[in-house]
Amino acid sequence: MFSRCVLRAAVETPYRQGTFSIQASASKLRAASLRPTAAVSEGRRFISVYGYTQAKALVYSNYGEPKDVLSLHKHSISPPHGTQVTLRLLAAPLNPADINQIQGVYPSKPPFTSTLGTAEPSAVGGNEGAFEVVSTGSGVKNLTKGDWVIMKHTGQGTWRTHAQLDESQLIKIEDKEGLTPLQVGTVSVNPVTAYRMMKDFCDWDWMRTGEEWMIQNGANSGVGRAAIQLGKEWGIKTLNVVRERKTPEETEALKKDLYELGATAVVTEADLLSGSFRDIVKEHTRNGKEPIRLALNCVGGKSATALAKALAPGSHMVTYGAMSKQPVALPSGLLIFKNLVFDGFWVSKWGDKNPGQKEETIKDVLRMTRAGRFKDIPVDEFKWKWDTEESQIREAVQGTLGGFRSGKGVLVFEGDE
Numbered sequence: 001m002f003s004r005c006v007l008r009a010a011v012e013t014p015y016r017q018g019t020f021s022i023q024a025s026a027s028k029l030r031a032a033s034l035r036p037t038a039a040v041s042e043g044r045r046f047i048s049v050y051g052y053t054q055a056k057a058l059v060y061s062n063y064g065e066p067k068d069v070l071s072l073h074k075h076s077i078s079p080p081h082g083t084q085v086t087l088r089l090l091a092a093p094l095n096p097a098d099i100n101q102i103q104g105v106y107p108s109k110p111p112f113t114s115t116l117g118t119a120e121p122s123a124v125g126g127n128e129g130a131f132e133v134v135s136t137g138s139g140v141k142n143l144t145k146g147d148w149v150i151m152k153h154t155g156q157g158t159w160r161t162h163a164q165l166d167e168s169q170l171i172k173i174e175d176k177e178g179l180t181p182l183q184v185g186t187v188s189v190n191p192v193t194a195y196r197m198m199k200d201f202c203d204w205d206w207m208r209t210g211e212e213w214m215i216q217n218g219a220n221s222g223v224g225r226a227a228i229q230l231g232k233e234w235g236i237k238t239l240n241v242v243r244e245r246k247t248p249e250e251t252e253a254l255k256k257d258l259y260e261l262g263a264t265a266v267v268t269e270a271d272l273l274s275g276s277f278r279d280i281v282k283e284h285t286r287n288g289k290e291p292i293r294l295a296l297n298c299v300g301g302k303s304a305t306a307l308a309k310a311l312a313p314g315s316h317m318v319t320y321g322a323m324s325k326q327p328v329a330l331p332s333g334l335l336i337f338k339n340l341v342f343d344g345f346w347v348s349k350w351g352d353k354n355p356g357q358k359e360e361t362i363k364d365v366l367r368m369t370r371a372g373r374f375k376d377i378p379v380d381e382f383k384w385k386w387d388t389e390e391s392q393i394r395e396a397v398q399g400t401l402g403g404f405r406s407g408k409g410v411l412v413f414e415g416d417e
């Protein structure tokens with residue numbers, strides 16, 4: 001019988017070997033737990049002569065602040081069999097939702113399991129990332145060593161040096177030439193969110209291409225930057241709101257950055273909340289002749305109310321984030337007299353319901369990326385080496401939710417197979 005104690009023995013012995021593949025037979029595991037491994041050189045990962053892959057994963061067993069609850073767990077992955085695929089991390093972003101998930105305040109919570117042999121049931125952090133195929137089971141049909149993949153669903157845990165998943169859980173990146181791990185590792189959440197909100201919540205009048213507007217707050221976020229570029233690609237003008245930086249020069253530099261991406265107009269949150277915002281809008285929209293037909297809200301509070309007030313009658317405001325942690329308050333007149341529609345969007349749920357469309361959306365964004373029409377987000381790379389200390393990675397993760405960042409935190413694994 002395949003028992004838990006066999007698994008535990010395999011994990012705890014000093015000669016431990018793979019336990020991740022729980023389908024492995026008990027006898028195989030028992031034998032594996034007794035075999036010696038290849039030598040471990042100082043600070044380096046090793047691959048056993050029996051094909052077991054040594055891996056590390058950033059896991060949590062309780063909810064709380066990442067610095068308090070994350071730990072680096074070392075384990076082994078058995079050689080893939082059947083339709084299993086063993087993967088090596090290339091790059092995985094640290095998105096705000098990942099942190100909220102660890103804090104326990106995000107609606108989707110990956111189940112805590114003992115699959116990786118942690119002392120307590122745990123989940124692996126992270127929801128998106130680019131991985132390279134290291135080896136495949138004999139039943140794998142469409143993937144080979146060296147291919148790049150992303151995970152089909154969120155909640156699978158991407159903050160790990162290696163992983164083993166079934167082929168059916170992976171999306172292959174066709175034609176990876178011309179793409180970087182960062183581009184592939186950050187395509188499935190933010191660009192897809194921007195793309196779907198802009199396509200699915202407004203019936204754009206394509207006869208008026210270049211005459212209709214979208215307004216958004218958090219415009220320098222990953223989603224905001226994607227929306228600016230999609231607007232440019234599709235002929236939708238964008239009115240973008242950012243928060244002021246410490247100095248006027250820094251604010252101007254941020255605005256310039258967004259103009260270079262294709263923003264039509266960039267204003268500050270102070271402009272948005274000021275009494276003169278109506279005039280600012282009129283100035284940009286030929287005195288209101290060019291309607292603002294969609295608002296994307298990732299902030300909430302007063303910022304959201306002000307976005308809504310700028311909308312043309314019958315338009316939609318889509319809320320997809322709550323960075324200010326303030327509720328969205330709506331003057332009744334906007335509902336009664338302007339017939340505005342307020343929606344929410346959650347890419348995880350949407351992707352699970354529309355897997356085919358999600359893949360098509362990813363392909364389209366990567367097509368634009370290859371063509372140089374979809375630029376990289378600014379990032380703050382954290383190089384994850386085999387001997388990187390747990391505390392360093394925890395700190396990098398903890399810093400993600402702080403505002404006014406110069407770039408999104410991204411884990412880049414710099415280890416061998």
Ligand SMILES: NC(=O)c1ccc[n+]([C@@H]2O[C@H](COP(=O)([O-])OP(=O)(O)OC[C@H]3O[C@@H](n4cnc5c(N)ncnc54)[C@H](OP(=O)(O)O)[C@@H]3O)[C@@H](O)[C@H]2O)c1
Binds near residue numbers: 223299
């Ligand atoms: N619903 C969905 O499906 C979905 C999908 C993707 C993302 N999201 C959400 O969208 C939001 C942005 O995600 P991202 O990955 O694009 O973010 P990101 O690249 O990490 O950027 C964070 C953004 O939030 C802004 N921000 C941070 N604290 C703020 C505050 N207190 N008030 C106002 N703005 C604040 C930042 O502005 P500063 O630079 O001025 O600090 C920045 O623009 C998050 O809430 C995330 O959870 C939702």
